[in-house]
Amino acid sequence: MLAAGDTGITSRSITFFERRLAQDRDNFMIGGQLVARYLMRFQVAANLADVRRAEAVARSVIPLVSDTAGAYARLGFVYLTQHKFQEAHWAARRAVGWNPRNQEALGLLFDAAMATGRYAVAESALARLTPGRMPYQLRLAHMLTARGNLDGAYHALDHACRQLARAQVRPQAVAWCLTELAKVQHTREGESSAAALYHRALDVQPGYRAALEGLADLAYARGDWAEAARLFRGIAVDAHPDLYLRLAEVHRALGEPAAAEGWERTFLRVARAPGAEALYAHPLALYYAERPLTLDTALAIARRDVARRPAVESYDVLSWVLFRSGEPAQALAARACSTPRHWGSCTRRARGHHDCRRGLARVAGAGPGRGRGVAFPLAVRAGRNRGGRLGPRRGDPKAD
Secondary structure (H helix, E strand, O other): OOOOOOOHHHHHHHHHHHHHHHHOOOOHHHHHHHHHHHHHHHHHHOOHHHHHHHHHHHHHHHHHOOOHHHHHHHHHHHHHHOOOHHHHHHHHHHHHHHOOOOHHHHHHHHHHHHHOOOHHHHHHHHHHOOOOOHHHHHHHHHHHHHOOOHHHHHHHHHHHHHHHHHHOOOHHHHHHHHHHHHHHHHHHHOHHHHHHHHHHHHHHOOOOHHHHHHHHHHHHHOOOHHHHHHHHHHHOOOOOOHHHHHHHHHHHHOOOHHHHHHHHHHHHHHHOOOOOHHHHHHHHHHHHHOOHHHHHHHHHHHHHHHHHOOOHHHHHHHHHHHHHOOOHHHHHHHHHOOOHHHHHHHHHHHHOOOOOOHHHHHHOOOOOOOOOOOOOOHHHHOOOOOOOOOOOOOOOOOOO
């Protein structure tokens, strides 16, 4: 079995389809194959250039395809992979508009709606997915996690993972499912159960990045700094700059401040690049919030993020930054936007229109640290939300 870092076969396939597309630019079938392979390589190597290439090709083939809904869904998934959440929601709407029963389009609409805080839309999309099929099972697990029903989420994900294994799909898809299951199981039963699932994922796909990240998080949580540093170093790339901050924290705990400062500079190089704020607003705001001289910068970033993406995670970050800024009353007000009874009014204020209904309030009560006031866990202060991360991890291979 190939290790997760092996991209040779996929790269040769990409070269083949690039040449074919150069010779026949109107062949949308070749374009679709090329998009899929760019994303496949990104899931392994985490090179952002592959996602940019995928977006360019996905956009170019839309006027040529017969399955317009599928083409917009594919483009939306590329947007979601880049954390372009509003664009993903737009593409999902277009896809569902062309074919209201397309399962891929409805699944994308659910994902984008959850990422942008449109919880009523997500609930509606889930209701229109076909029960029992893979897109439904995975989104059901996500919804149950958001509602705090971890037992239900675990069983839905476990069923989905078994289905994927029986279907003999790509190993990355099975490994992804097992890592998602591990995160739920960590909350339900603790470290040992989660670690067993991460190791199962690595058995399915050796070197799988998300499983290694999960094991690194477990090592970090138990204070095994050397092991955490070893694992994080092996997977830290510009596509996931929050891992650079994790490395900075680990090296500071190891008594290596110079190394820690180096990783922080690497994080800032990526997160402060032109146009990068929308992608990395959460870890960037939390990083600045830890430093008294940059609290105003952190607050400005967090507020812009809520305006762009009024989701539970964005309000959590804003609340923590306000608390660090010495504004406990405002922090609690922002924190209330992560609780059911306040969601409608908070999101209307942030978005400027009335697209939030009662369903939103039922779904949105599972942000990090819920029920703990403003005393957020370390994972959230580091820009991580292990039960439902601060936005989807780039390249998550959601099953179609």
